[in-house]
Amino acid sequence: MKMYKVLVTDGISQTGLKSLLDHPHFIVDRQPTLPTEELINIIGSYDALIVRSQTKVTDELLQAADRLRVIARAGVGVDNIDVNAATKKGVIVINAPGANTIAATEHTLAMMLALARKIxxxxxxxxxxxxxxxSFKGVELYKKTLGVVGMGKIGTEVAKRAKSFGMNILGFDPYLTEDRAKKLGITKASLDVIAAESDFITVHTPLTNDTRGIINDEYLAKTKKGVRIVNCARGGIIDEKALVRAIQSGHVAGAALDVFEKEPVADPELLQNPNIIVTPHLGASTVEAQEKVAQEVSAEIIDIFETQSIQHAVNMPQMSGETQAKLQPYLLLGDQIGQLVIQLLKKKAPEKININYYGDLIDEDTELLTRTLLRGILSYHLSDSVNLINVLHLLKEQEVSYNVQKNATNKGFANYMELSVSQGAEAARIGATVLNGYGARIVKINEYRIDVKPEKYLLYIKHKDVPGMIGKVGSLLGDYQINIGTMQVGRAEVGGEAIMVLTLDKGLKAEVLRELTLIEGLEEAQLLELTNVDSLEHGHVESQKVESI
Known part of the structure; x- marks a missing residue:
């Protein structure tokens, strides 16, 4: 009978570990607060490692972990784990993303009540x-309007409970539909409407390029005078300096913060302001939540070793042999066009997704490639919370439909894939291929033929096909010291609508995009940005089966 050894290095709930402790195939060693040197010395004899936030799983540690197959984070974030090093080593990294929902929800409500009553x-x-x-006259929650920015699991649970206080709920989320809002008994609203009408605002979004600093000077200026703001989600969503300024001016009545741009927080403007309540990142710090995270990772470790299946991997076990050789270039390209197509949809959440495969790709098992395309799309709004394991579940949860078709025609290429997304009348489409000897190419954007190698910064321009347009664009970019790598032009007919796609050495500021749109005949200018160009980042390629265990 094969036995598996599990090392627990942080203070993990023993009750939560019960399924592992009682399992006849697992030996569990609990050694909290183990010094790094000792951990490196003993890690080579373990099959699985369970940590919280204290233990740092570094590349050096992983080099000594020749037997290790699973690292489990008893919580959500994996900042203390070198996920790239684990992926290279062939070690699965799992977490427990849903176990702290109730704890974070209740802490948000506790902070809101404490803020309202100055407790x-x-x-x-x-x-x-x-x-x-x-000195401590408060306000009631009853009949007040609560704006919930981010209607994922925690935002949804906050909204449900806030309704019991008699609050009017406005919800914003790129994936919140009118039907879902109606079922929840809330009102779907834009960020501007939430600013204008909310007495309280609470944020529950991931921290992404789009959400970083989303509550800033400009946004706070739009808010209702006397608004109160709560953040138990991620530090950085709120511009802390802007928040302090708005409170000092009297426009914002107060704030309750559990998370900060830098932790532990030391900013006296936050810590000593009488209108700001602070707690030290306690959102998941309940007995029940800690038991749940331990239960979830324990159950998944058993599944991985007993049935070779995983649910909450944030990285991928190594692909091997023929499958890797065939799919690897398309996996990277698929993730990239997923990221690009959602930006072409003006960053709106899609209602429908269509994937078409042509040529030799129809003979391959494209499930992994399909998940990669879908993950690329969803990652724009959901960031690291989406991976190849949970992407289909998240699509269903967000009520997004998708369709996959395989076509025997080759579209002029040996292998070709086309991805389209739509929301109402708005739609965007990208066609791409991998050319032997030349690599990945985007060969179609909407109805226009093009030939573009994916780069980190792409400038997409829609314009009239008139003489001098290319020169005007190049000249303006030159004025701003923006270097152009390549330029490709596509048109449907002479003198009609056309597009150009430029690869740039660096990004553009909003003012440059505004000036471009002032060029006569230039209809649209949009900067498209890729997060992965040279290699797949962690979480982009995973499998449901772990054959190496």
């Missing part, structure tokens, strides 16, 4: 011996 400030003064009933 921490009143406690501090009363505990100091001063009976002051006049």
């Amino acid at each position: 921490p400030q009143a406690h501090q003064k009363t505990a100091g011996g001063e009976w002051d009933r006049n």
Whole structure:
């Protein structure tokens, strides 16, 4: 009978580990607060490692872990784990993404109530011996409007509970549909409407390029005077300096923050402001949540070794042999065109996705490639919370339909794939291939033929096909010291609509894009940005089966 050894190095709930502790095929060693040197010395004899946030799983540690097959983070974030090094080593990294939902939800509501009634400030003064009933007049939640920015699992649970206080709920999320909002008994709203109408605003989005600093000076200026703001999601979503300025001016009544741009937080403007309540990242710190995360990772470790199946991998076991040779170039390209097509849809969440494979690709098992395309699309809004294991579940959860077709025609290429997304009347389409000896190419954007190698920065321009357009664009970019790598032009007919796609050495500021649109005959200018150009980043390629275990 094969036995598996599991090392637990941080303070993990013993109750949560019960399924592993009681399992006849697993030996569990619990050694919390183990020094790094000792951990490196013993890790070679273990099949699985369970950590929280204290243990740092570094490349050096992984080099000594020749037997290790699974690293489990008893929580959500994996910042303390070198995921790329684990992937290269062939080690699966799993986490427990849903176990802290209730804890984070309840902490958000606790912060909102404390903010409304100034409970921490009143406690501090009363505990100091001063009976002051006049300085802490609060406000009620009843009949107030709560704006929920991010209607994922936690945002949804916050909205449900806030309704029990008699609050009017406005919800924003790229994937929130009118039907889902109606079922929840809330109102779907834009960010601007939430700013204008909300008495309280709480944020529950991932931290992405789009959400970083989304609550900034400009946004706060749009908010209702006296608004109160809560952040128990991710530090960086709120521009802390802007928030302090808005509170000091009296426009924002107060804020309650559990997460910060830099942790541990040391900024006196946050810590000493009487209108800001702070807690040290306690969103998941409940007995129940810690038991749940331990239960989830314990159950998944058993599944991985007993049935070779995984649910919450944030990376991928190594692909091997023939499958890797055939699919690897398309996996990278698929992720890239997924990222690009959602940006061409003006960053809106899609309602429908269509994937078409042509040529020799129809003879391959394209399930992994399909998931890669879909992950590329969803990652724009959902960031690292989406991977190849959970992407289909998230599509269903967000009520996005997708369709895959295989076509015997070759479209002029030995292998060709076309991805289209739509929301209502808005649609975007990209066709791509891998050319033998030349690599990945985008060969179609919407109805226009093109030939573009994917690069980190692409400038997409739609314009009238008139003389001098290319020169005007090049000249303007030159004025801003923007270097052009390549330029490709596509048109449907002479003198009609046309597009050009330029690869750039660096990104563009909004003012450059605005000036481009002032060129006569230039209808649209959009910067498209890729997060992976040379290699797949962690979480982009995974399998449901782990054959090496």
